[in-house]
Amino acid sequence: MRTSIATVSLSGSLTEKLTAAARAGFDGVEIFENDLLASPLTPEEIRARCADLGLTVDLYQPMRDIEAVPDDVFARNLRRARHKFELMGRLGADTVLVCSSVSPQAVDDDALAARQLAELAELAQDFGIRVAYEALAWGRHVSTYDHAWHIVEQAGHPALGTCLDSFHILSRSSDPKGIEDIPGEKIFFLQLADAPLLGMDVLQWSRHHRCFPGQGGFDVTGLVRHVLRTGYDGPLSLEVFNDVFRQSEAGPTAVDAQRSLLVLKESVGLAEPPAPVVPTGVAFAELLTPDAEPVAAVLSALGFARTARHRGKPVDLWQQGQARVLVNTGGAARREGVQLAAIGLESPDPAAAARRAEALLAPVLPRRRAPEDAPLDAVAAPDGTELFFCGAPSNWRGDFEDVPHTPAATSVTGVDHLALTQPWHHFDEATLFHRSVLGLDPQPSVDVADPYGLLRSRAVTNADGSVRIALTVGAAPGDDTVHDRHIALATDDVVTAARRFREAGGRLLPVPANYYDDLAARFDLTDGELETYRELGILYDRDAGGAFRHCYTRTVGRVFFELVQRDDGYRGYGAPNAPVRLAAQHAVRAVTGG
Amino acid sequence: MRTSIATVSLSGSLTEKLTAAARAGFDGVEIFENDLLASPLTPEEIRARCADLGLTVDLYQPMRDIEAVPDDVFARNLRRARHKFELMGRLGADTVLVCSSVSPQAVDDDALAARQLAELAELAQDFGIRVAYEALAWGRHVSTYDHAWHIVEQAGHPALGTCLDSFHILSRSSDPKGIEDIPGEKIFFLQLADAPLLGMDVLQWSRHHRCFPGQGGFDVTGLVRHVLRTGYDGPLSLEVFNDVFRQSEAGPTAVDAQRSLLVLKESVGLAEPPAPVVPTGVAFAELLTPDAEPVAAVLSALGFARTARHRGKPVDLWQQGQARVLVNTGGAARREGVQLAAIGLESPDPAAAARRAEALLAPVLPRRRAPEDAPLDAVAAPDGTELFFCGAPSNWRGDFEDVPHTPAATSVTGVDHLALTQPWHHFDEATLFHRSVLGLDPQPSVDVADPYGLLRSRAVTNADGSVRIALTVGAAPGDDTVHDRHIALATDDVVTAARRFREAGGRLLPVPANYYDDLAARFDLTDGELETYRELGILYDRDAGGAFRHCYTRTVGRVFFELVQRDDGYRGYGAPNAPVRLAAQHAVRAVTGG
Structure with missing residues (x-):
């Protein structure tokens, strides 16, 4: 089935x-009228450009406020x-979108609308x-797809059909099942869009x-199924x-x-x-x-040991329990120091995982970094993070x-989750990528108050929580560089882990009294428990499934670490504590200038 | 009456x-709980800081999900x-905000709510x-101010009153008149907020x-009038x-x-x-x-004459009809070239205008720039633009x-309007400033599609349109620097004005065919008229009151000029043409790199 996209x-x-x-x-493509008006290219040049690019012009849109008006107004509309239509001939477009009228001149008269639309057709x-x-x-008078279809049917003109738009249908909570009552050949076009469920105008x-x-939040898939059952064979087009x-x-948006x-x-x-x-x-x-020393100091204090070194490149493997951190000093030196730049994911079938990623348009990275390396399947996420399938x-x-x-101290048993700050424009994109390419399940989105803006996470x-990635984005582009990435390390005993870290010279993020x-x-925490948390800067949360205890290291470059003790049933990531953590990080930054 | 603001x-x-x-x-201030939790200051230190700053702690907020719950839950709530209350003692706060419960544990039982609130009090x-x-x-069960008051009344405890919040009242379209039925001494607090009329969740x-x-869009003033009639004498507090x-x-926000x-x-x-x-x-x-030459060339071509020079500073006066442009090469050189940095407004009483501006917290600028200058009353707008009252x-x-x-060519008769791009954070602020300080009337806000983002204008x-200022802002901070300011010049004959400009070597913004x-x-334009517009790049709009014909010069530095022929009855600024103009400006910029 062909795919199309509206230029808007x-x-x-x-x-x-x-x-x-x-x-x-x-x-x-659907050519949106304002895009054409603002273009220095003539319609013929646009047509040629599309042909050169292998694009057909599937729709010209929109024509507005045409139907159900007094005769003199309609005569002017026909002139328009x-x-x-002359323009569309030059452009090579054979279908035009006519939206139901919003004009105060339009009257509530289906027969008139049908007659005038037939005349237009x-x-x-x-x-x-x-x-x-x-x-x-x-x-104004026609706002549901079945009403529009009823008028088209009444008009009975071969050059008149209907256009279905998933937003217009699903935003009104119309039942899309009725679409199946429309003959497929009378559905001239299908526009698709989703939307978050916002409950707004x-x-x-x-x-x-x-x-x-x-x-x-719309069931666009369900709607498309109904449309396909009609025999519709036009493009799936995004507007x-x-x-x-x-x-x-x-x-990237395309x-x-x-x-x-x-x-x-x-x-x-x-x-x-x-x-x-x-x-x-x-x-x-x-x-x-660019410099392994600062991050090596933190990893050591956390109980990691440097267990291995890459045979051909300046990459160290640090390990503790099932947590493994590669420290790569071979990349181009980054002005801002340490960056969390790549992730290795264990996969039952790395090659198949990479094939799916490639089929879903993830850029495939070279399989070998050096001739002597084992071939590794890897792709780039939309934010540039490298994903290795291992x-x-x-x-x-x-x-x-x-x-x-x-041997490592083994306070840490593995990775609880990875927190990946996303560039501002890529939040919805990142969620869709991780869901569709990696097959991960998105959890509900939460707002988190930072002292200098709201974050979404x-x-x-x-399914079993052995891979958890927290995607976070600031409320506006200005926040891009403010928020660092982090690695959350699982432990069975956060108090001991935190204490060992501190005793080994590590610096924990201070949490206000x-x-x-x-x-x-x-x-209801015992006084002793509370005092311990207070002493170490351990944060606490609880949901119906259990408790969550966690603390943070100071930030190194653009990365910090979290120590996490998670009860099995606890589902979250300590979001209620995030504002306190963010404020504490800003406070440290204000003092250190880091 | 005292003023207060919530830290949130x-x-x-x-x-x-x-x-x-x-x-x-x-x-x-109202101390918002999360701000306190995230602060490294102890409650006593916060209290002292407030005292040092001359601030009282008027409210601690919020306590949530307290009332109308089973007894065991309420016992825990009382413990919390x-x-x-102990914390508030340390903080020096004597009033706490309790919000009506949203807990699924809360039951719809006013008597229980009243009894438990009395116990809390x-x-x-x-x-x-x-x-x-x-x-x-x-x-969950209590969502209107009169319902909350009814419960407070039923509880009948001297330490229990109600808090009114204009957002909660007006967002539900509740009639605020009923506020007058509440005894003023039982209104313990008044929180004020406005909101655009968005029709959303x-x-x-x-x-x-x-x-x-x-x-x-709320009538906050009307609500406050009702509250004052009760005898309320607490603070007016913003949340x-x-x-x-x-x-x-x-x-600046404060x-x-x-x-x-x-x-x-x-x-x-x-x-x-x-x-x-x-x-x-x-x-x-x-x-x-920093360099008068490029802008002088454009002004000359527009028909302006350099009529005078400042006696003490490198400032030229260019004039044509009632349009006057000062070109100041004495300011600190700006990297980006020409900037529209100040405006002179004719005022029937400049000193009084400046006194009002000062009373409404506009920074007053020094009255004389140099000892020999005439004293001029001037203030800074929120965006830094200098406003001179003349x-x-x-x-x-x-x-x-x-x-x-x-003598000037006199194609131009005066200034039609000034278009001042605003920094992203200052759009609502700018509107309120121009309305309240200058007494100008805000017109409806419009969205304008730029190729790289949406603008609001x-x-x-x-009243007579002799002062018109268009405030425009990008949809996000990234747009701040993209959009230039402009001076729209009024003419009785835009065709002649545009032709003269071009013949004098001026370059008009090209408009796509x-x-x-x-x-x-x-x-219904005649072929000749249309051809003339096409030849010169003149844009056209029409509303019920008449037509609007306008064209644009190329941009110099961060400024461009518009030539405007406005029928008396036309109310707008050619907004339907703005996307075409913006796209054309981007296209020129892409070619010239300017």
């Missing part, structure tokens, strides 16, 4: 939009339409053009908060108005859009990319740093040569 | 918040409350504390989109949750907050700042530039010495 969904000039759409593999037919009539969710919702299928996408680069359609196609049986291979554990986290440890561990070391996990007064008010 | 309304650490509130002249009284019970708009609306009184304010600097209260006090008769003196015209616009031309024109010149004008094809479809 992407940022930039029309040329930039077309290029991005073609590079992301779309077959066609004739101009647009008659004119269109002379130009070889088809008219696709769509109900806007906020149309539908016009504002539509204009600012649409997103790509799978990024929001998304989104304040963030308007500002982000067209290229790739993300195409990925969302691939996933949608898979879910309705139109495509069969390689099945997801859900990771079963975290093999390693890799830190890039099978048996021999897969990658063989590239490392053991070095003599004192959302975890993606596998007021926090502990509040803990005392909220929870 | 400001960004930063608690110390930063308190300092900002004190500097902006607040008498007290006791901890908080009894405990509070032992600590010398008063309990202010407030209905959250999304409270009330919890999200409250948490992200509150703003200061006068910045939104605003706003995603933007969370990110902006606390200092000043803006205080200004909003001053305006509110004025409107309810609690304060009498000097009355507004509405400006009657634009005396001049002042450009700062009386008779002799006020300032005397500082300039005529220079020989050829809002004009403020005087597609735009004119669309004009032909939308309007």
Whole structure:
């Protein structure tokens, strides 16, 4: 099935939009009128540009406020339409979108609407053009898809059909089952958009908060199934108005859009990319740093031992329990010091995991970094983080040569979760990527108050919690550089782990005394327990499933570590404590200037 | 009447918040619990800090999910409350906010709620504390102010009163008249917030989109009038949750907050700042530039003549009709070239205008720039733009010495409007400033699509349109530097003005041919008229009152000029054409790299 995207969904000039759409593999585009008006290219040049790029012009849109008006107004509307039909001829577009009227001049008269739409279609037919009539969710008299279809049916003109738009249908909670009552050949076009369930004015919702299928809360898949049952064989086309996408680069947005359609196609049986291979554990986290010393000091204090060194590159393996951290001093030196740049995920079938990632448009990284390395399947996440799919440890561990070391202290048993700050424009994209490419389940999104802005955070996990990744983004671009990434280490005894860390010279993040007064008010903790937490800076949370005790190291470069003691049943990540942690980190930064 | 502000309304650490509130002249603060928890200061230190700053601690907030619960749960809640009352003693706070419960454990039983609140108040009284019970708009069983008051009345405890919050009341469209039925001494606290009328889920609306009184769409003034009639004599306190304010600097936000209260006090008769003196015209616009040549070339081509030079400084006066542009090469050289940095407004009483501005917290600029200059009343707008209040031309024109010149071409008759791009954080602030300080009327806000993001634009004008200022802001901080300011020049004949400009070597912004094809479809313009517009790059708009014809010069530094022919009845600024103009500017920039 062909894929298409409306130019309004992407940022930039029309040329930039077309290029991005073609590079992301779309077959066609909807040309949004304002994009054409603002373009210095003539319609003929746009047509040629599309042809050069392998894009068809699937739709010209929108025509507004056409139908159900007094005759003199309609005569003017027809005149306007004739101009647009001439333009569409030059552009090579054979379908036009007509939105249900929002004009105060429109009357509530289906027969009149049908008669005038038939007349419009008659004119269109002379130009070889088809008219696709769509109900806007906020149309003045026509606001539901079945109403629009009823008018199209009444008009009975071969050049008149309907356009279905998942946003307009699902935002009104219309039952999409009725779509199956429409003959497929009368569905001239299908526009797809998802949206978060915001419960706000539908016009504002539509204009600012649409997103790509799978990024929001609508059952777009279910709707598409109904449409396919009608025999519809036009394109699946994305039309998304989104304040963030308007500002982000067209290229990555188009790739993300195409990925969302691939996933949608898979879910309705139109495509069969390689099945997801859900990771079963975290093999390693890799830190890039120009200078290993500061991070080595923290790892040592945490009880890690430097157990091995890469045979060909300046990469050290630090290990404790099942937690492994690679410290790579070979990358280009980064001004800001230590960065969490790559993750190794244990996979039952690394090659298949990589094939799925590639099929879903993740850039594949070279399989070998050096000729002598074991081949490792790896892709880049949308934020640039490198994801390595690791099978048996021999897969990658063989590239490392053991070095003599004192066995680790084993306070830490493994990795509890990885917290990956995302660039501002990539939050929805990151969630969709981790869900669709890696097969992880997104958890509910939470807002977290930082002293200098609100953050959004959302975890993606596998079923048994052995892989947990917390994706976090600031409320605005300004926050991009403020928030660091971290590695949360699992321990069975956070008090001992914290104490050992401190005794080994490690510095824990100080937590204000007021926090502990509040803990005392909220929870029945013994005085001794509370005093211990207060002394070490351990934070505490509890849900129906159990308790969560955690503390943080000071930040090194752009990375810090968390020690986590999690009761089996506890589901979260200590979000209620995040504002206190963030404030403490700002306070340290203010003092150290770091 | 005392003013207060909740610490959650400001960004930063608690110390930063308190300092900002004190500097902006607040008498007290509400301490938001999370701000205290995240602070390294002890309650005693916070108390001392407030005292040093001259701030009282008017409220500790919030306590949640206290009432209408089973006895064992209530016992735990009382235990929690006791901890908080002890804390409040250390903090020096004598009133606590209790929000109506949202807990699933709460039952719909007013008598139980009243009994438990009375018990809470009894405990509070032992600590010398008063309990202010407030209905959250999304409270589980209690969501309206009259319901909350009914429960307080039923409880009948002297240490229990109600807290009114304008957001919770007005967001539910409750009639605030009933407030007058509450005895003033039982209103323990009054929290004020405004909000844009968004028609969205009330919890999200409250948490992200509150703003200061006068910045939104609620009748906060009317509500306060009702409260005052009860005899309430507590503070007017601001409690605003706003995603933007969370990110902006606390200092300016606090000043803006205080200004909003001053305006509110004025409107309810609690304060009498000097009355507004509405400006009657634009005396001049002042450009700062390190090099006069590029802007002089554009002004010359537009038909301006350099008519005078400042006696003591490198400032030239360029004039044509009633349009005057000062070109100042004396300021610190700016990397980005020409900037629109100051505006002269004609005022019937400049000194009074400046007194009002000062009373409403606008920074007053030195009256004389040099000893020999005429004294000029001037203040800084929130964005740093200097506003000069000018009386008779002799006020300032005397500082300039005529220079020989050829009389201007007089295509231009005056200034139609000034377009001032605002820093991202200052849009609501700018509107409130121009309305309250200058007495200008805000027009409806419009969204404008730029190729790389959405802009918001809002004009403020005087009654006869002789002063029109368009305030524009990007959708996110990233847009700050993208959009330049401009001076729109009025002409009776934009075609002649544009032609003369071009013939004099001026370069107009090119407008795509597609735009004119669309004009032909939308309007009945003669072929000749359309051809002329197309040739010159003149844009066209029409509303019920008449037509608007306009074109743009290329940008010089960070400034460009618009030529405007406005029919008397036309109310707008050509907003439908703005996307085309913005795209054309981006296209020029992409070619010239400028």
